[in-house]
Amino acid sequence: xxxxxxxxxxxxxxxxxxxxxxxxxxxxxxxxxxxxxxxxxxxxxxxxxxxxxxxxxxxxxxxxxxxxxxxxxxxxxxxxxxxxxxxxxxxxxxxxxxxxxxxxxxxxxxxxxxxxxxxxxxxxxxxxxxxxxxxxxxxxxxxxxxxxxxxxxxxxxxxxxxxxx
Numbered sequence: 214x215x216x217x218x219x220x221x222x223x224x225x226x227x228x229x230x231x232x233x234x235x236x237x238x239x240x241x242x243x244x245x246x247x248x249x250x251x252x253x254x255x256x257x258x259x260x261x262x263x264x265x266x267x268x269x270x271x272x273x274x275x276x277x278x279x280x281x282x283x284x285x286x287x288x289x290x291x292x293x294x295x296x297x298x299x300x301x302x303x304x305x306x307x308x309x310x311x312x313x314x315x316x317x318x319x320x321x322x323x324x325x326x327x328x329x330x331x332x333x334x335x336x337x338x339x340x341x342x343x344x345x346x347x348x349x350x351x352x353x354x355x356x357x358x359x360x361x362x363x364x365x366x367x368x369x370x371x372x373x374x375x376x377x378x
Contacts, residue, residue, distance in 0.1 A: 250375025265295035334363030
């Protein structure tokens with residue numbers, strides 16, 4: 214029953230995203246307009262750090278689906294973890310920009326494996342970042358607090374550098 218709820222939530226989220234205004238046909242090319250990022254993740258809990266070390270790897274991809282004034286709506290998929298402890302959050306995000314400062318939040322579902330078992334749950338992130346360069350394809354530095362509702366083994370801080378491609 215729990216998995217049915219997650220599947221239904223994902224279907225509803227995709228349905229809502231499909232109701233967004235369509236962009237120009239030439240922007241629908243899925244090989245363009247991606248934000249890619251990579252960096253490191255520091256888990257909050259000592260048990261997680263003891264099991265796999267203090268620094269873990271993180272990587273992610275994000276695609277804008279809505280843009281109005283200084284705010285962007287996006288869908289992202291990330292990975293952070295080390296060895297057999299990891300989380301793969303799939304999230305809808307809202308990111309605002311003021312001058313070169315970035316801020317935002319995201320929520321979705323996380324598919325993960327903690328210290329003992331595979332789990333899924335509500336995943337969220339809080340973001341503050343900075344555009345390091347001002348161009349059509351800016352280089353950005355982000356700090357994100359990442360969390361999963363089904364335990365704190367996978368909660369912590371992600372530090373990434375990314376770009377728009």
